[in-house]
Amino acid sequence: MSIRVTVWNEGRHEKKNPAVQEIYPNGMHEAIAGALRKAKGLEVTTATLDQDKEHGLSQGLVDNTDVFVWWGHLAHDDVSDKSVGRVHHRVLNGAGIVVLHSGHFSKIFKRLMGTTCNLKWREEKNEREILWVTRPGHPIVQGIDDHFILPAEEMYGEFFDIPEPECTFLISSFGGGEVFRSGCTWTRGAGRVVYFRPGHETFPTYHNKTVLRVIENAARWAAGNKDLPTISFGNRKLNWVNDYATGNPPPPAKK
């Protein structure tokens, strides 16, 4: 059964900025979704901020998404709390979410983390980023060598205000000497959260095969368990296990 991926993109830079438009004529979401569509076992949808009042995040789509990929930058505040709440609820109940680059400041990521998610940053024309694998064997870095290089990217530097990751699978070093935890995972409820640092809109990062491979791997790893039962909370009666209490003869083992 295939994994249902929803690639969500703000999609405004691509309309406003000719330089971005040239790199991503159909939007960053299509660059990413296009690559994922070529992979086996993924069913890929896109949604964008200005698509409709719900930012493309209808209840139906959200309920039928196993993993979200999220890119936003300029307009985090334009995403309605209702849509964010819907995605948040879906993640806690078993979907995954892969937050990309400037999505670190999105409402959904900040809500999942509980922190400011702030960082240091710098835009140069050609500052190189080296991404080092810090957890070989993790499914998200499958097929990736011990490092890979992006010739030009925006710098993000520590301190990155996130809760201590459950796994840090990539750490970057930049031309200027800064470092950054560029690949991190967390669990929230029954859902899995991934942060993956690259892709500033003015660079062709989402045409890079290694970057796309990491996104594909991350989507597979974070994708929800489809037959997850509803999580059970609330009031409970007493003595429901009395039959099994110590001192009574044990019931026959179920073979």
Added chain:
Amino acid sequence: MSIRVTVWNEGRHEKKNPAVQEIYPNGMHEAIAGALRKAKGLEVTTATLDQDKEHGLSQGLVDNTDVFVWWGHLAHDDVSDKSVGRVHHRVLNGAGIVVLHSGHFSKIFKRLMGTTCNLKWREEKNEREILWVTRPGHPIVQGIDDHFILPAEEMYGEFFDIPEPECTFLISSFGGGEVFRSGCTWTRGAGRVVYFRPGHETFPTYHNKTVLRVIENAARWAAGNKDLPTISFGNRKLNWVNDYATGNPPPPAKK
């Protein structure tokens, strides 16, 4: 220099319910604060929901608090987002917070955790709770034996919807057979968060010496570092370390 503790309490059960009033005639906050005031090196203040429009959480008090102790239950939604945001900001910038019992559903705890913080529960007159130490040597369980027993408490049962704790220092078992992670820690920004499960308002839990010892220990452990510098974020210039770049003669070591 003493640790400045602010014990915050909703304080409504004590006014409405004669049974609670009898156990805590001055409110749960005074039971807790009274015990902390007897300890060395703590400077203790209380604040309550209905004290004033800011729920006693003025900017001045929040700024001068090293660690919050938080109890709420009925009226989480009556705490204004402004006051919650103030405490959230203070914790991320280096204060601690010790969230008690039904505070698991408070706005501040849910914001720090990023999850529903939901659980199973049951109120009986005399269901016993055994709290087992699962991290001996942790400062929060200093002076506590390998377990302690509360003869009657409300049951809280797993699944407790929290991010995987950085440390789980207590796990409870209840008369009915349920279990619960009753003592947990997390880091958020420069601040420390503790959850400690006991005390339902209808039981004399905050008169129990062991419970009060854990709260005191937790407050000391979570209390902020007083000379914490402002955390640095934002735009950075390039080449600021060029003088130290590989290939140049190294500057003399600072002795």
Added chain:
Amino acid sequence: MSIRVTVWNEGRHEKKNPAVQEIYPNGMHEAIAGALRKAKGLEVTTATLDQDKEHGLSQGLVDNTDVFVWWGHLAHDDVSDKSVGRVHHRVLNGAGIVVLHSGHFSKIFKRLMGTTCNLKWREEKNEREILWVTRPGHPIVQGIDDHFILPAEEMYGEFFDIPEPECTFLISSFGGGEVFRSGCTWTRGAGRVVYFRPGHETFPTYHNKTVLRVIENAARWAAGNKDLPTISFGNRKLNWVNDYATGNPPPPAKK
């Protein structure tokens, strides 16, 4: 491509003790392996302590194992350091290991954990264990309800001297009131480690379908990534990325 599982068992209780022999006439390893052989996509082998001088853990078998399942109790010290070192090396280089019950005291588990792995214990004829799911949505508890009950098991109680787990997916409560972290995961090198508490040899635990389901899930989750490259360590030359240094024109993006 199927997952190659090696079920390792000490296999001595089954020969010495008629009561154990009656429950597991072909050994616990065959009870477990038999269930796994019925599952899709698993290729299952067994190995036992007294099988040969290498305890069935030949270099060839170890190299061709994706995940080990390990049960030992009486004779941990009889497993040679050479065989343990072989398994340790294999796990760090990408295999998984699922350690069962009294395997908590095995050489391999203690070496992976770095602690004593000690605990409290009690054998009664009919003390019930309730195992509560503390991470719904985790692949290891797929298909498991929010709890399951074993009518009679040996008690294991906290403090369980293990490093803080990366994920605690099951916590047990026993008839006597003790609790135990019964399902835990860690990462070591490129390998994944699972501890799963049940099955004492005198109970028919490894005939229980839920227990077998957890073992199957754990084996799938922990199984190694087959095309994992050799992890790269050691001496490195300088200036290998100079071509990409800040200030030079960036190389063309790889599309």
Added chain:
Amino acid sequence: MSIRVTVWNEGRHEKKNPAVQEIYPNGMHEAIAGALRKAKGLEVTTATLDQDKEHGLSQGLVDNTDVFVWWGHLAHDDVSDKSVGRVHHRVLNGAGIVVLHSGHFSKIFKRLMGTTCNLKWREEKNEREILWVTRPGHPIVQGIDDHFILPAEEMYGEFFDIPEPECTFLISSFGGGEVFRSGCTWTRGAGRVVYFRPGHETFPTYHNKTVLRVIENAARWAAGNKDLPTISFGNRKLNWVNDYATGNPPPPAKK
């Protein structure tokens, strides 16, 4: 009551290599111990590999140490298993250990971690290291700015084969573009373990005030709790909490 620190050093480079001798005429242990002796509340002892048959680690000294500081490089294998076992036991029972630089390959660190602790490395005359704070507010980085620079150090690069740290408080970037998790913490038993990357023997790193401040902070943070009770393991009787079982009238609360 003061913290009893034992600074352990291999101490052979200083005897063999005139360049090292010039930087550390009394050994690296004395450079570190000398700085710690100036700090308040620390009682500092040193011990070295060739001091006696026990490498200076007598049972008496180990039992009376609250925190070890450990430097080794050439001669890890010359440290006897007996002495290592003694330190290991002491740490699990509540002492701390601060492992420095090439101590990553020491027996004690590998035993505590359960992994190879391997890494990439390079020695240049003047490769700069920038150490970035990744957990502001942590006691170990108290008084440290958001980064500090060492003008010349040995390069250590990822992948560093360690279990996922409970806290990563420093990440380094080197002149050559590599990164390294230079400050990490773990808990083992009742003890705390810190790894702190700098000080190659041919550089005056242990004369650097910031480095010495981190070591002092780490020693304070990791130091054991003095009144830690013996951790309780082993066989337990049943029904010890029957008096408190659900259904019986609760005992009066202890006030």
